[in-house]
Amino acid sequence: MPLQPGFTPNSADPAVERQNASLRALHETALGLLDKIDTEELLETIIERAADLTGTAHGYIYLLSPEAQVMEMRVGKGLFAGQLGLAVRKGQGMGGTVWKTESPQLVSDYRNWPGRLHDPSLDRLRCIVGIPLKSDRQVQGVIGLAHVEPGRQFDEEDVTALERFAALALLALEKATLYSTVTRELAERKKAEARIRESEQMYRSFLESSPDPIVVYNMQGIATYINPAFEQTFGRSRHELLGKQIDFVPEECWPETKAAIDRMLSGGKITMFETKRLAKNGQVLDVQISSTLFQDQNGRPTGNIVTLRDISDRKKAEEALQQYHDQLEELVQERTAELADANRRLKQQIEERKRAEAALRAQSDHLEEVNTALRVLLKKREEDKREMQENVLSSVKELVTPYLMRLKRGRLEPHQQTLIEIMQSNLDNIISPFISKLSSRYLNFTPAEIRVANLIKEGKTNKEIAELLLISKNTVLFHRHHIRTKLGLKNKKINLRTHLLSYEE
Numbered sequence: 001m002p003l004q005p006g007f008t009p010n011s012a013d014p015a016v017e018r019q020n021a022s023l024r025a026l027h028e029t030a031l032g033l034l035d036k037i038d039t040e041e042l043l044e045t046i047i048e049r050a051a052d053l054t055g056t057a058h059g060y061i062y063l064l065s066p067e068a069q070v071m072e073m074r075v076g077k078g079l080f081a082g083q084l085g086l087a088v089r090k091g092q093g094m095g096g097t098v099w100k101t102e103s104p105q106l107v108s109d110y111r112n113w114p115g116r117l118h119d120p121s122l123d124r125l126r127c128i129v130g131i132p133l134k135s136d137r138q139v140q141g142v143i144g145l146a147h148v149e150p151g152r153q154f155d156e157e158d159v160t161a162l163e164r165f166a167a168l169a170l171l172a173l174e175k176a177t178l179y180s181t182v183t184r185e186l187a188e189r190k191k192a193e194a195r196i197r198e199s200e201q202m203y204r205s206f207l208e209s210s211p212d213p214i215v216v217y218n219m220q221g222i223a224t225y226i227n228p229a230f231e232q233t234f235g236r237s238r239h240e241l242l243g244k245q246i247d248f249v250p251e252e253c254w255p256e257t258k259a260a261i262d263r264m265l266s267g268g269k270i271t272m273f274e275t276k277r278l279a280k281n282g283q284v285l286d287v288q289i290s291s292t293l294f295q296d297q298n299g300r301p302t303g304n305i306v307t308l309r310d311i312s313d314r315k316k317a318e319e320a321l322q323q324y325h326d327q328l329e330e331l332v333q334e335r336t337a338e339l340a341d342a343n344r345r346l347k348q349q350i351e352e353r354k355r356a357e358a359a360l361r362a363q364s365d366h367l368e369e370v371n372t373a374l375r376v377l378l379k380k381r382e383e384d385k386r387e388m389q390e391n392v393l394s395s396v397k398e399l400v401t402p403y404l405m406r407l408k409r410g411r412l413e414p415h416q417q418t419l420i421e422i423m424q425s426n427l428d429n430i431i432s433p434f435i436s437k438l439s440s441r442y443l444n445f446t447p448a449e450i451r452v453a454n455l456i457k458e459g460k461t462n463k464e465i466a467e468l469l470l471i472s473k474n475t476v477l478f479h480r481h482h483i484r485t486k487l488g489l490k491n492k493k494i495n496l497r498t499h500l501l502s503y504e505e
Contacts, residue, residue, distance in 0.1 A: 039173070039176045039180060040074075042172055042173065043061050043075040043173075046075075046169045046173075047059045047060065047075050047076075048077070049165070050162065050165055050169075051078075053158075053161060053162070053165060054129075054145050054154060054162065056078075056145050056147055056152075057078040058077060058078030058079045058080060058125075058145065058146045059078065059144060059146065060073050060076045060077065060080040060143075061073070061074055061133075061141060061142070061143055062074070062088070062095040062099075062141050062142040062144070063133075063140065063141040064139070064140055064141060065087070068138075069089070070087040070089055071088050071089075071096065071141070072085065072087045073086040073087075078146075078148075079121075079124060079148060080144075082121065083121075088117070091115075093115065094107065094110075094115070094116075094130045094144055095130060095142045095144060098130035098142045098144075099132070099139050099142060102132055102138075102139050104129065104130065104131050104159050104163060106127075106154060107127065107129075108126075108127050109126060109127070110125040110126060110127070110128045111123055111125065111126070124148045125148060126146070126152065127146065127152060127153045127154055128144065128146040129145050129146075129158065129159060129162065130143070131143045131144075131162045131165075131166045132166065133166050133170045133173070134170070135174070140170060140173070141170075141173075143162065143165075143166055143169065145162070207225070207227045208227055208228060210229055211229055212229055212307050212308060212309045213226075213227065213230035213232075213234065213307070213308040213310070214227045214229065214230060214305065214306070214307050214308070215227075215230055215241075215246065215305075215306050216304075216305050216306075217303050217304055217305075217306065218303040219301060219302060219303055221245050222243060222244065222245060223241050223242055224242065224243075224303065225242070226238055226241055226242065233285070234248060234277070234278075234279045234285075235279050235280035248277050248278045248279075249277065250276050250277070250278055250284060253275050253276050253277075256275060257275060260273050264291055264293060265301075269290075269291070269292050270289055270290055270291040270292070270306075271290050272288055272289075272290060273288065273290070274287070274288050274289075274311070275287060275289060285310050285312050286310070286311045286312045286314075286315040287308045287309060287310055287311060288309040288311050289306060289307070289309075290307045291305065291307070401424075401427070404420060404423060404424055404427070408420050408424075419468075422455075422468060425454070425458055444486060445483075445486065448469075449479050449482060449483055449486075451469060452469070452476060452479040452480065453483055453500055455469075456480070456483075456496055456497050456500060457501055459497065462476045480496065483496065484496060487499065
């Protein structure tokens with residue numbers, strides 16, 4: 001606005017001067033906001049400029065969530081710095097009230113305002129103002145500013161200035177959002193293009209490395225691609241085939257080939273279709289064809305891809321197999337007559353075998369009777385054996401043990417006392433399963449080895465065994481070595497005494 005002649009700042013109306021300062025601030029703010037393209041940085045700048053515009057250090061910005069269910073505090077300044085992430089619903093607190101009414105709200109005493117949030121950290125708030133960030137469709141967010149000093153208030157001019165500022169801020173936010181959306185879409189498009197290039201490269205690698213001949217036609221039947229296997233199988237190079245129709249269908253195969261093409265053009269697929277094709281040298285190859293249409297982005301067919309498989313060798317093998325099958329049929333007929341004669345002889349042998357089985361059954365019955373008698377005798381023998389064992393045990397306990405006990409109570413020298421204990425232990429072993437197991441399971445144990453094994457089981461050391469058996473310590477070690485060898489414990493980390501004790505279980 002140009003200055004009038006004779007006008008000086010000292011003669012201006014204070015209200016007009018304040019309005020001019022506000023407009024200049026808005027103009028500078030608009031220029032500063034429109035330069036921002038990062039949303040978070042823009043939000044920080046908006047709340048800083050709004051706070052400077054109204055002379056406060058406390059403010060926040062709510063933005064509508066993507067689901068439009070709540071408003072979320074995206075940036076906070078001063079007292080609201082610790083409220084980031086706070087969500088309010090429509091009509092809840094200052095932000096929710098502005099959202100619901102879609103108009104500015106001014107509260108002179110937030111502490112006693114009925115619509116306040118019941119958060120003790122907000123008890124310091126005094127005057128608070130909320131301005132909607134409103135587009136043509138709906139409220140997109142809320143700018144809130146507050147004073148914590150008693151007596152400080154926002155006036156109507158502050159509200160008017162903030163409304164203008166909110167309109168500029170919303171334009172900047174929409175610009176930043178649009179830029180972010182375009183940037184994201186460009187990035188996604190680049191990724192999609194990279195994936196398409198990667199996919200094309202993968203499919204081309206697959207086609208190039210396929211062992212089966214592959215040819216791609218457009219809708220006019222012109223070859224647009226052939227793979228190396230096609231060149232090798234049919235003896236024709238890409239140079240002479242690409243951009244042309246490939247003439248390699250034998251005359252007699254045209255009717256079935258045309259019918260297959262018509263079926264594919266009607267929406268069907270050609271799968272494992274067997275026919276013939278000509279190689280460059282005139283050789284007729286048996287082939288198996290699979291083909292399908294491919295379409296553009298609008299769903300219109302743009303060509304078809306054909307995979308051929310040379311089955312000439314398989315056909316030759318099938319013919320040879322058929323000849324072999326015919327020969328086998330002749331052999332089967334010859335063998336059938338031989339088998340009929342063999343069956344007659346077999347029936348005779350079966351009759352003879354039945355007669356022999358009858359004789360065996362009679363003999364088996366006799367053997368069963370003999371076995372029954374033997375089982376009775378064996379049972380009697382076991383009973384006699386148990387009775388003899390019980391008699392031996394009873395005799396030892398009644399005729400030997402009492403006298404040993406009397407000897408042990410007598411005045412004996414330590415060496416004699418030890419010998420008596422060994423005699424007692426040996427008698428116990430004689431009537432225990434230990435010695436019987438050693439002698440029955442390991443018949444190659446010598447008497448000396450049995451004595452050494454018994455003393456090892458009793459926990460005697462090599463020196464004590466040598467003294468009790470009146471042999472040298474080296475002889476004891478010699479017997480220990482032979483015992484471990486016969487028990488299969490050689491070169492194994494198994495305690496010999498523990499192993500011997502297991503035979504008492």
